[in-house]
Amino acid sequence: MSNDWQFEVPTTGSKHLPPDARYMEALSSQGYGFEVAIADLVDNSIDAGAKDVVIHFLRDGDQLVSLLVVDDGKGMTDEELDVAMTVGGRRNYDEDALGMFGTGLKSASLSHASAVTVVSTTKRTRAAGRRWLMERAISGFQCDIVAPDYAQSLIDRYAERPIIWQGTVVRWDAVKSFPKHGGGGQTDRYLQRTINKLGLHLGLYLHRFLARDDFNITIAVEDVRTGTVYLDFGVEPLDPFAYPVTGHTDYPRRFTANLPEVGDVVLDAHVWTPKSNRDEYKAVGSVMERQGFYFYRHNRLVQAGGWNNFRQPEQHLSLARVAVDLPDGRNDIFQLTVKKSGVEASPEFSSALEKAADPTGRGFLQYLIDADAVYRDARKRAGITRKPVLPPGKGIDPTVREVIVEELPPIPYEDGIEVRWQKLENGLFFEIARDERTIILNQHYRAAILGGRRGGLNDAPMLKSLMYVLLHKVFESEYAGPREKDNLQLWQSILVAAARAELDRVADDDR
Structure with missing residues (x-):
């Protein structure tokens, strides 16, 4: 082996290697969660000095069409818009700015939407706008210039005093997570689930800002045809240290x-x-x-x-x-x-x-x-001495499993109780495979119970958790006595009736 190791790598020059246009596609595939992406946009609003931020879901009847984030910050000029919409665009961040890398607006938006439009105005400049359309972005970094009349109309839609108002509107179109077909209550269920998670996320990660008297985030839903506002509420701070009484007198x-x-x-x-x-x-x-x-x-x-x-x-x-x-x-x-x-x-x-x-x-x-x-x-x-039990296994959401293990001590070195879906006779809601330590749920009722949501290994966490709590003792006894068999039949009858009622409700919604 040679011992002529060189501690510095010699070079003979350099060459310019600009990124391929597909870099935009890679930029939008960084695994941004929906709530994380929206929070990134709100960070930009805070950096712009905004006092009010509105997250606006727009729907057309049962169909969700767009999502907008609107703020009353200082706004951007034409030149500043170009920098903001440039991938890695260099700008001078304030010492206390939340932005860092110059990629958040683009990568967060294009992770969740096929098009992102940014329209902005300052007190001294007219409204201007730019749009990244994913198809054009990946073919050559072509950013569209928004028509000035439309840019002004979008600003006016949210400005109470158009003459002196300043701020920015970020518009997402073709949002990937929006339900493709909004019928059967899918849109309402999506909004309820998504807005609840979004409110909690923003309330937690921005709680110090939301605790101030001069900063607010509002989440709203509006029908673009009728102008009906279905929802309009302010996000509350969720301070992870806001306990009423400390758990230990020596702390904090x-x-x-x-x-x-x-x-x-x-x-x-x-x-x-x-x-x-x-x-x-x-x-x-x-x-x-x-x-x-x-x-x-x-x-x-x-x-x-x-x-x-x-x-x-x-x-x-x-x-x-x-x-x-x-x-x-x-x-x-x-x-x-x-x-x-x-x-x-x-x-x-x-x-x-x-x-x-x-x-x-x-x-x-x-x-x-x-x-x-x-x-x-x-x-x-509290006098809590709970008897050890067989732990939960596959099919139950990991976060639920953690809580169950926290509350119920597991029997050491024992396999967990699995919960899975499988075809059964329609007169059964569940079966117990005692030797396999598995609770089998009837596949026939799965779609109705999930309410249009996608299924997966850990789906229906509420139902599966209740089934585990109800049935784990069955696996811990060596045989089923008359009382246990009677209980199993009772639960079977009630659950089948409830599942069929759920099927009927879904059928009524579809008519």
């Missing part, structure tokens, strides 16, 4: 982790009240997912829970949440994802946590011990 407590590259990083450690039913604790994701670090960048939450390789999540730390404001500027310790939906922390951060302490010398590791003890003591005081 502030620890400091020293990282030479970025300086001192403050850790505000909290212990939630055990068994809380508040939305701030339970509404967004499972409590297992929400323990750990809450990273903020310029007051915008960019990660809600997780231990960033410092330790593994476990049920006894469900009450532990730590707020961390990221240091300004880019560094190698904390790397923010392009989607602003997570933080990659270097091993140096984990090492610093081992030594982190508060002003009295109490270590951060003691905080974890205290949070664990509060959880365990709460269960003891």
Whole structure:
């Protein structure tokens, strides 16, 4: 083996290699979730100094046609629009700006829509607009110029005082997740489900902004033909640290982790009240997912829970949440994802946590011990000694499985109870395959129970969870006695009647 290793790679020059037009297609395939994409657009509104942001779903009868995000920020000139619509367009971000990479507007929008139109006006310039149509973008980075008359009409649609109003409208068309056929109540069900998730997501990740008196986000639904407004409500802040009473009298407590590259990083450690039913604790994701670090960048939450390789999540730390404001500027310790939906922390951060302490010398590791003890003591005081059970298995949503295991101790080293769909006689709603530890649900009733939603391995989480709770003891007994057989027949009769009623309801909706 040669030992003439060169520590620097020699070069003989350089050449310009512009991106292929298909780069736009790759840019739109970064896995942006719907709520994450909308939050990225709202970030731009906040950077523009907006006081009010409206997320507007437009429908034509049963069909959803467009989605708009409207703000009353400072607006953009023609030249600023060109920069905003350029992939990676360079602009000078303010020190406290939420934007970073110059790709959010384009990648977030084109991940979910085949066309994105941006129309904007300032106090000193006329309305102007640009449109990215995916077909034209991937064929040569061709961005359309919006007709000035239409740009002004779209601005006027949302301006109470057109002469002095300023702001920006982002319009999505051909939104991929919109129901293709809105009949049978599909559009209403989609809106109810989507808007609920969106409101919770924005309420959580932008809670510090929403807590201010001068900033509001409104979600609305309007019929474009009749002008009927079906929904119009303000998003409420969802502060993940808004417990009424602390779970431990020594907390919250502030620890400091020293990282030479970025300086001192403050850790505000909290212990939630055990068994809380508040939305701030339970509404967004499972409590297992929400323990750990809450990273903020310029007051915008960019990660809600997780231990960033410092330790593994476990049920006894469900009450532990730590707020961390990221240091300004880019560094190698904390790397923010392009989607602003997570933080990659270097091993140096984990090492610093081992030594982190508060002003009295109490270590951060003691905080974890205290949070664990509060959880365990709460269960003891409540006299909760639940008998171990066979755990849930495949077919039940992972977040539900986590909660079941948290509440019901699993029998060690035993396989879980699977729940799956299969063809059965129509007179049966379920069967029990005792040897396979499987609850089989009748495929005949699946579509009606899902209400038009797509099926999958973990679909119908409510039904499957109830079936597990109802039937897990059957698998734990060695044989079925007369009382158990009678109960199974009772449940079978009731569930078949309920499933048939659901089928009749769907048939009535389709007529």
